[in-house]
Structures are given as C-alpha cells and as structure tokens.
Amino acid sequence: MTHIIVIADDDDSVRRLVEHKLSAAGYEVESFVNGSRAWDRLQTAPVPDLCVLDVMMPGLTGLQVVERMRDDERLADVPVIVLSSRGREADVLDGLESGATDYVTKPFSPRELLSRVRLRLGEE
C-alpha cells in the first residue's frame, strides 16, 4: 500500500524539492503552500501516514498545525517532521514540545529527509 504524505511549505523550491524526492521514492505526496490549506486537507479522509511541515508559514504555522493535530483523535498519532531554518536549541525544543516527531533544519539533505521519513513510517 502506498503511503500518503502531506507536505506544506510556502517556499516553492523547498516544496518542489521535497515533493520530488518523496514521489521518486514511491510515496503519494500532497503538497500545500501554507499551513491553513494543509490543515483543511488534514480534516478530510484519508488520514495521511506522515506530514512534513515548514515551521514558518503565513497564517497557520507548522507548529500550530502540529498542535491541532495532537488535539484531534484522528490525527494524534500521525508522525510529523518539521522543517525550519531556525536551528537553535530553543527552536528545536519548541518544535518537539509542540508534538513534532522530528525536526530538520534548513539547509537540509534531501537524502537524510527521506531516511527520516522511512524511519518514521517504520520502513527502516
């Protein structure tokens, strides 16, 4: 069964990069330009198997989406990898304390991101 991954990032190049990398690896990718649209999608079926969310987005930030997911029974167990250009310890802690499963700082290695996705989906 093909895993469904929802990605959200307001940066076009990052979004296309992640979408390409994950699609090439065989995942079904649904990408969105901001947290609000990603959240609208998350409230519909089917529930994705994993989310990759940028932290800093207009409207709903990635961390706000994560917090909402953790409050929703349907989405509470969906692993979330957050992407951020802010790599200070405090920012990482904020991300993990909000409920994110993993935290990747930009610039990032697409290969490493793919490895983390596989790990979180239980494929590694």
Add this chain to the structure above:
Amino acid sequence: MTPDYAPPVVSQLPQPTAETAILAGIVLLALLIAVAVLTLAESIYQYRRDRRRDRVRDDVELALLSRMSEPEPEWDEWVASASEPERDVARELLNDYLRTVDGTERATLVELVRELGIFAEARETLDGGARHEKLQALGWFALSGEDVDPDRLDATCTGGNDLRAAAARVLYEADHPDARGRGTDLLVGDGSPTLTTHGIDTLYRLYETDPSPLLDRAAAEGDEWGLSLVVQVLSVIRHTGLLAQAADWSFVHEHTTHESPSVRAAAVRAFGPPGWDPTFRESVPVERLLADPHRNVRRATYEVLAEWGDDRSLELLRAALRTEPDQRSRLRGMEALDDDQLAGLELGVPTADDPADGEVVTTLTAAGSTTETSVDAAMGTGVSSAAATEPADADEAVDVAVDAGNQSVPPDPTAFDRALAWVRADRGATER
C-alpha cells in the same frame, strides 16, 4: 523694437526663426520616437526571453532534481545539450537550491555550477568587474563553498566594507585553512572603519568555536580601530566568549575604562558568557562597574550579573537596584532577572500616601521615545521635555539630560517597589 527693460546681452542674441524652431521640433520628435522604439523593442525582447525561459523551466527543474540525487549526474552532457534559455533557468534554480540543499546533493549541484562556467566567469569578474558584479561573483563562490586564492581577494575585493565582508565570507564558506587570519584581515584591516551586518556575522562565524585568537588580535591591533569597530568586535566576543575563559581578556578589561560609555557597556556585556567560571567572575571589577557614572554601563553590568546568576552576583545586583538613581536602568536590571531571581527581591506595599515620584525624565528622540515614555507613563513618573544641548549624537544628548535630571532629584524610596511591581505585572500579562 527692443524693450527698455531687456538686458543688453539678450538683445544682441540672434532671434530664432520659424524654420529653426520647426527643425528643433522635428529633431526632438525623432529622438522621442527613437527612444520609444528602443524601449518597446527591449520590452518585446525581454518578454520573449522570459516566455522561452518559462516554457523550459519545469523541464530544467525536473532535470536538476532528478540528476542531483544520481551518483553520476553527467552534467557535462546535459549542459552541452542545453539551450541558452535552459542554461539561464538552471542558473536561477541553482541560486535557489544551493540555499536549500545540503549534503551529497549539494555537492552535485556545485558540479553543475562549475560545468555551466559560472566559476570561471566569476573569477574574471573579480579582476575587472563593477562592484555589484563582484558582489554577485563572490555570492556564487560563497554559496558553493568554492575556494578562492586569498591573495586574489586581497587584490580585487577591498574597495568597500561590503566587498570585504563578502570576500571574507568566501574564505569561511570554503573552509580555507587560513580563513580566520585572512578573513579577519579583510574584515578589520586598513580602511575598514566599521563592519556591515554581513561582516559582523562572518566575524562571528570565524570565531564561533574559539574566540581566543580574536581576543589576541584585538589586544594587538585594537588601539588602531575606530569606536564603531571596537563596539562591534566586543559584541562578537560576547557572542562567542563562552569557551574563552582561559584566553587573554586584557582588551576587554581595558575598554571598561574607555571614555565612550558605548564602548564601556559593550566591554561589560562581553563578560557575560564565560561567567559560569567562578575564577573568571572574580577577575571582573564588578563594584567599579556598578559605580560607573553612565547608566548604560550600569545597565550592562546588571544584565551580566543576572546572567551569571550566582549568589554573590545576585546580592550585588539587588543592592545596586535599590540605590540606582535611574528608574529605567532599575527596570532593565529587574527585567534581566528570571522569575526565581526576581522572587528574591523584597516587595514593599505601595500606599495611597506615597509621595509623587519626583524623578524627571527627558522626552526622548523618536528613536526611543515611544517605548520609554510609555514605560514612564505606566510607572506614573513625571515626564518633561528638555532641550538637547550640542550632542555628539541624539542618544548622548538624552543621556546627559537624564543624568543631570537624576542627580538633581533626591532618591525616591518607593521607586524600587514600584518598579518591581511593574515588572511582575508585565510578566504576568505576557504569560496570559
């Protein structure tokens, strides 16, 4: 007939004939038409070029994303077969992706930069390009981590502090073996009175893991630096100083007695990070700094004492805050404390019979007035305007006036309690 009032010179000039006027009009019209045609042609050319690029953009991006993950991307074949619009689009995309991608894929993209001839062009530009072209060239080197001979950078990139900063950054990003030495030469060398923001960031990155060499260099050359550069270097030392407790801090100590309060304050703040070491803390003349005549230096000392957070520092800070004549400095000192440390300060209960706060606060310049006067309003302190005397700058004028005002007013015993209550209320509001 010449009017009586016409000046003699004008009356001697030949009067334009109708034919001349018509000819001038035709020439002007022709020039306007030529400019319009050229502008239109340029617009059409740009439009068609952008259309060609847009048509190939998706395919080029797909090629980049696919090949960047390949162990053998074969960029030479791709570049050889690419059209000019495709190569142009590849350049634009590389500029984006090199800022986003790390790891193996990044190295692959750098190979494409090389294959497109960007590095060769950039090197030629360093030798003979305009300033903005050199900055673009240096940007490519820095983005790609491409090594450039420091001698070449010295010879071609010292025409301004922005070029110097960009050149130093190239050495840092390339991890050049002598990035610190040559990079610092570029940043703080002759003719560099101050650092750009990029320069400050680069200097920080050069010494992020060990600021000791920067302290040594500052001790050796700091006397030749201007005030702005001294303050900037002290700021960098503050942010990199955590691991430098065993280094030579003479440069910083000397500048705690500098005639400029900005320099003294910057020097004090540099003592903050290594203060976890008791031996280091003992080397800092805290009592002298707490007695500094300028409030900015005292404020910096309060921040450092709060940052250190040991019992003796907090005791000194509490005592100083009680006798601090400047209410804003007292507030800053209290705000630097965390909640537990703040709880250690005594809280008196203000009554309706409290005498009016007689402290006089000068109305500030627009740069700081809103925040500071609103604080004063919230604190219930009186605010009055004072004309600034001839200052070195606006901030100094305010400081002179405020300090004069503070010295003329007897200390108010309720001001401490009022400040403490305000800070607690503000934190409570923030948490809610």
